[in-house]
Amino acid sequence: MSDNQWQDPDIIRGALKLSRIAIVGLSSKELRASNFVARYMRYHGYEVVPVNPAEKEILGLPCYPTLADIPGGVEMVDVFRQPKLVPDIAGESLAIGAKCLWLQFGVISEEGANIAAQGGMDVVMDRCLKIEHARYHGRLHWLGLNTGNISARRSKPD
Secondary structure (H helix, E strand, O other), rough: OOOOHHOOOOHHHHHHOEEEEEOOOOOOOOOOOOHHHHHHHHHOEEEEEEEOOOOEOOOEEEEEEHHHHOOOOOOEEEEEEEHHHHHHHHHHHHHHOEEEEEEOOOOHHHHHHHHHHHHHOOOEEEEEEEHHHHHHHOOOOOOOOOOOOOOOOOOOOO
């Protein structure tokens, strides 16, 4: 199967409607991609649940060692871990009733994707949650931010 199977625009748009996201491998280091994605998603109204056994708190939020430890479950599991760990994460995601498994850039695991899909979950692989959110919500810009300028012409200086 092609990689495009795991990058379906309809699945991506549907996943972006899910509001409670566990970020597995979320780092407390501000310069890490996982931290930036978590801050961006929180800024845009999503509830982010950090999952990292080495941390107690990230971004002022309680951090959980595993998906099973999260009270109330989550709708999406966003993964910033090594591909070899994804099959187990997919199984844990199914066990907690998540609707979507999102694998970030470079987190490519056909086995993990198949486990989740066979269990009824939507799967997105090798895509960035923040970038896809920006793409579908008009916030994509060369800096990764929305300038509010929708013209190809430069604005005149004040």
